[in-house]
Amino acid sequence: MSETNDTAGSQEPREDGTPRERVVGTPSPAADSALLAKEEYPAPAGAGEELDERSAKRAERVVASLFLLAFAASVGFIVYFIGWSGRDGGMHGIHRARESNLWLGGLMALSFMAMAIGVTIWVRRLMSSKPIVQERHELEATPEDRAAFSAAFMEGAADSGITKRPLLRRTLLLAAAPLGLAPLVLLRDLGPLPEKRLRHTYWGEAVKAAKEKGRTGVRLVVDGTNKPLKVSDFASPGAMITVLPEGIEENAHHALNEIAKAVTILINVPADQFKPAKGRENWHVNGIVAYSKICTHVGCPAALYEQTTHHILCPCHQSTFDATDAAKVVFGPAARPLPQLPLSVEDGYLVATADFPEPIGPSFWERG
Ligand code: FES
Numbered sequence: 001m002s003e004t005n006d007t008a009g010s011q012e013p014r015e016d017g018t019p020r021e022r023v024v025g026t027p028s029p030a031a032d033s034a035l036l037a038k039e040e041y042p043a044p045a046g047a048g049e050e051l052d053e054r055s056a057k058r059a060e061r062v063v064a065s066l067f068l069l070a071f072a073a074s075v076g077f078i079v080y081f082i083g084w085s086g087r088d089g090g091m092h093g094i095h096r097a098r099e100s101n102l103w104l105g106g107l108m109a110l111s112f113m114a115m116a117i118g119v120t121i122w123v124r125r126l127m128s129s130k131p132i133v134q135e136r137h138e139l140e141a142t143p144e145d146r147a148a149f150s151a152a153f154m155e156g157a158a159d160s161g162i163t164k165r166p167l168l169r170r171t172l173l174l175a176a177a178p179l180g181l182a183p184l185v186l187l188r189d190l191g192p193l194p195e196k197r198l199r200h201t202y203w204g205e206a207v208k209a210a211k212e213k214g215r216t217g218v219r220l221v222v223d224g225t226n227k228p229l230k231v232s233d234f235a236s237p238g239a240m241i242t243v244l245p246e247g248i249e250e251n252a253h254h255a256l257n258e259i260a261k262a263v264t265i266l267i268n269v270p271a272d273q274f275k276p277a278k279g280r281e282n283w284h285v286n287g288i289v290a291y292s293k294i295c296t297h298v299g300c301p302a303a304l305y306e307q308t309t310h311h312i313l314c315p316c317h318q319s320t321f322d323a324t325d326a327a328k329v330v331f332g333p334a335a336r337p338l339p340q341l342p343l344s345v346e347d348g349y350l351v352a353t354a355d356f357p358e359p360i361g362p363s364f365w366e367r368g
Contacts, residue, residue, distance in 0.1 A: 066118030204355030217351035
């Protein structure tokens with residue numbers, strides 16, 4: 001019995017010099033070499049003391065209340081998502097998107113916040129604090145290992161002749177230098193720079209050609225039928241149609257690329273709701289306005305139009321533009337309005353009198 005106690009409690013070697021086995025539950029011999037020895041890292045005041053039961057009960061009630069609040073906010077999130085946001089066209093309708101985001105985001109934030117505060121109070125008020133020391137073995141190499149490494153390194157260097165043969169050393173460095181530049185060269189694989197190609201569309205070229213023939217501008221043709229559009233054909237307020245410059249398919253180089261850039265939406269905005277932008281008062285014909293169809297966020301087609309609000313909607317990330325007000329952004333991640341195409345009328349046909357005044361599509365670093 002006495003031998004068992006002696007073995008468990010003592011770290012000293014036996015009398016014959018053999019080390020003692022460590023008994024589970026006894027302090028580790030590594031404690032002596034711990035990075036943070038106990039004396040250097042004293043337990044904070046109060047550690048291990050009995051907690052005051054009254055204040056512990058009070059803290060417990062506060063924590064439980066916060067958890068209940070988190071529960072209620074999470075349930076509110078689910079109820080709102082399933083129920084209320086389904087009304088009036090659903091949460092993805094542009095009327096309710098802002099309200100839905102506000103409620104869903106607010107409830108989720110409230111839930112996380114209440115839970116986080118509750119857990120913090122629980123840890124700080126109801127748990128005892130004590131230092132925890134992670135024991136680590138010595139990481140430093142022994143002086144013998146360091147000396148052996150140094151000797152091997154110097155021997156290898158001397159053997160290779162790199163110190164004695166500067167010609168070899170320098171040409172080796174020269175050969176390795178371009179490899180460091182290789183990743184920069186690979187950047188070219190990201191594709192060609194857009195340069196000036198996004199600044200202009202086929203509208204500008206077609207308008208120029210039409211003006212050289214003494215005409216006011218280039219006619220708008222309906223995408224799909226290529227039929228020139230008369231003002232009288234597009235007289236109903238609230239209508240939207242996709243148009244292209246006349247002759248683009250026959251005359252443009254790389255016609256598909258040019259069509260992709262020139263694609264334009266034509267909208268008939270009721271005259272009493274139309275707010276022409278300053279300097280663009282004559283860019284519309286009786287409320288008929290033309291905007292680039294390419295979303296200024298990342299270039300999806302802004303192809304949805306809501307007649308009651310006159311909002312143009314991009315389905316990719318919900319950017320919304322106001323057709324009555326120079327296609328300004330009213331919602332979503334797009335940063336710029338859709339570029340507007342100046343319109344006029346010639347022989348009863350709708351014509352464009354110039355190219356878009358700014359680059360179409362997403363922003364890019366060369367936009368300037
Ligand atoms: S591409 Fe239109 S909103 Fe993103």
